[in-house]
Amino acid sequence: MNPLRLLWKFMKGNRLIYLGAVISIGLAIFFSILNPLVLRVTIDSIIGNEPLDVPEWIENIIYNLGGKTVLMHNLWICAACLVFLTLLRGVFLYYKGKWSAKASESITKNIRETLYNHIQHLPYDYHVKAETGDLIQRCTSDVDTIRRFLAVQLVEIGRAIFMISIASIIMFSLNVKMAFIALTVVPIIFVFSAVFFMKVQKAFKISDEAEARMSTVLQENFNGVRVVRAFGRQKYEIDKFDERNSEYKKVTYRLIKLLAYYWSLSDVLCLSQIGLVVVLGTYWAATGTITMGTLVVFTSYEGMLLWPVRQLGRILSDLGKMMVSLRRIDEILSEPVEKPKKCEIKPNIEGNISFKNVSFEYEEGRPVLKNISFDVKKGQTVALMGQTGSGKSSLIHLLARLYDYQSGSIKIDGVELKNIDKKWIRKNIGIVLQEPFLFSRTIKENISLARHEADETEVIEAARVAAIHDVILDYDKGYETPVGERGVTLSGGQKQRIAIARTIINDSPILIFDDSLSAVDTETDAAIRKALKERKKDVTTFIISHRVSTLSEADLIIVLDKGKIVQSGTHDELIEQPGLYKRVWAIQNALEEDFEQELNNIV
Known part of the structure; x- marks a missing residue:
């Protein structure tokens, strides 16, 4: 989705508040622009001898107050007008700040909630591949970048537009030649800002990505701090962080240099423009081409006009950074979430399971499971055994629909697994993970x-x-x-x-222990399995383990190798067959006998 369209979508419900903020900044600009005009009338017509050059309704007010003579002897009235206009400007600036802050915080809250909700419903495979540090970066730093732009810079665009429009109209009405001179640098600064925007957008993206990589290293180190300490890898981790930190510093310094070039060159342009207006304006005022009051208006407007135009660089640079952040957020929101299909149902789950010629691969051309077939009746215990990478965890991932199989059939109580609602099947399957x-x-x-x-x-x-x-x-x-x-x-x-x-x-009617009993001793392991049987005898249980004592009581033991079932049967059947199970049983038996013998010798 286009970043600006995405932002417009997030602004739903707050657009009128932003409109109020923009109108407020427009009124604040209007009242600030009136101040120099009041000074011009005071200098030229009240203190000076120039005829009044004001709208008829203002002229009527002046004559009702007693005319120019009364105002000349009571200049505090003019000062009071300036104070009143300044107060009005302050009131509307307050509402501009209040409404823009309220809208920006509400929109930011909406973005955070949308992101969090979307991430919660992304497929298991996405979370396996995604970097946690990068996700945190997008949900915090990138969202805050958008918040700052919405709170400050978005309304500042309205300030610049109102300032240029109103000031230009007034300056051309006062003196066309002087107005052309006063506005000469505006298009130059605008073009300069546009070029800068194109440059800085790429630099912001590179800096953001470098910060995300640095955050990932931090997150991994904090989560694995005990492992780092246990293996004395502090120096390695410090060096790794230093590398990412140096990379972030390098690209950010390059970004800062771009900003420095812009601010310094724009300062030169703006100050040169102000100097030109002051010099020529003073000369023309001295020669009578323009009045002193007109000079005051032009010099005041020049200062009020150029700095917002100059700020376009900051606005556009922040816009560039916000666009990068919006794209990074959109990358997450564009990831398809798990949605229930219309044909998916929520049947009563009892625990009868059937695998028929099931094959599965994470990447095309690299099968993990090949033609897996077996049947499990309700209440039975199935044990899975095999070397690392043989496909044990992949098999139970298919059963919980964390992934969908490419071919074959898995049926639970006679219903095809792909036709069962994912949330429903996971609610009815309890998984205890290895970690x-x-x-x-x-x-x-x-x-x-x-x-x-x-x-x-x-x-x-x-x-x-x-x-x-x-x-x-x-x-x-x-x-x-x-x-x-x-x-x-x-x-x-x-x-x-x-x-x-x-x-x-x-x-749950189906329980899965993914090598989760390996962290407990054999006595506790046996106690847990016994308690499970006594608690509920009709629960279908899958156990992944390398401990023969854990597997031996299973109704069905399946031995996997390179994604295929190479052996299946009960414990008594498998120890009579040559194969992996018998070899592991023999090794573990020998170790237990040696251990018992050593204990007897000690006693």
Whole structure:
């Protein structure tokens, strides 16, 4: 979408407020322009002997006050007019500031909410590939760039237009030759500003992108600070940040140099123009070509006119930066969100699952799963085993519709998975990921995240099943204990068990443990699995693990290799067959026997 069209869309509901701000700045300009005219009449006609050159209604007011003679002996009346006009100008400037600020903040709030809502509904694949630091940059810095432009510079465009229009009309009505001289530099500055706008827009984009890369390094370092400390990689991280920081400094310095060139050259042009008006105006006033009051008007207008025109450079540079920010935001908003299709349904999910010749690839020509076929009945436990990259996680991602398979068929309770609403299927599938994420809230809030309406009894029951209840009670604040950012105050096993409790409380008919029991010891692992069976026997469960003791009790064990099923069966069947499962079982058995023997020797 065109950036300006996107901005116009965001301005919906606030356009009239902006119109009021523009009208206010127009009236403020009008009253500020009247001040030099009052001075001109005072100098030329009240103090001087020039005939009154004012509209008839103003002339009638002067004569009703007693004429020029009375005003000459009471110059405070002229001063009072100047004060009154200044007060009116101040009132309208106040409303300009108030309405532009109110509208800009409201629009910015709308942009933030639209962005956040859109990001929440983007596909899983987008978040896998997106850089968090860059997303944060677009949602904060870029949005703030738009806010500053809307709050200040957008209305300043109206100021420049009103100032040039009204001042030009008055100057030409007073003296055509002097007006041409006074306006000579305006088109030059405008063209100069337009060229500068083209140059600076690209520089702002480069600077923004460099800042985003620097923010990404910061975000990664803050999230992984414990890993950095553990491996003593502080110097490496400092050097990496220094590289990005230096890059940002370099491109930003180039941008600042462009700004410096503009301000210095525009200063020279504006001051030269003012000097020309003062010199020629003084000469013509001395020779009687123009009056002293007219000279005051022209010198006043010149100062009032040139600086807003000169500000066009700042306005256009900020416009350029805002356009870059709008495009960066539009890049996110242009990403297609997950939308339910009309044909998608919300069937009753019980847990009967069937895979038939399912194939899947993240990138064309690089298949991750090939012709996967198996059947699972409601309440059964399926264990997935295989080397890293064999396709285990990809398989459960398909089941939760985080991705859609390219060929084959997946049916849940006889319904094709692609025909089931994505939100509905995810609501009915509980996933415990290998790397659990906990929010910076209390333990109770983290467990009840999936069901805010869950009462304390349900929270405690979920914690009991996840074998974490007794641990929680050991804390001073119990379930009200804050876990810190990303659960930093808890051990890996504790975080994992809270994540399991969070999934269990949702009471889903299908549960998936993506290598999530590996962070707990074998005894706790067995206790969790036993509690799950006792709690609800009709839950279909998928377990990804390399621990044979975890897999052995499954109703069906599937061994994957390079995206294909190479073995499947029960534990007793697979240990009788040559293959990966038997080799891993033999190795783990041997290690357990050696460990027990060493313990016996110690005792």
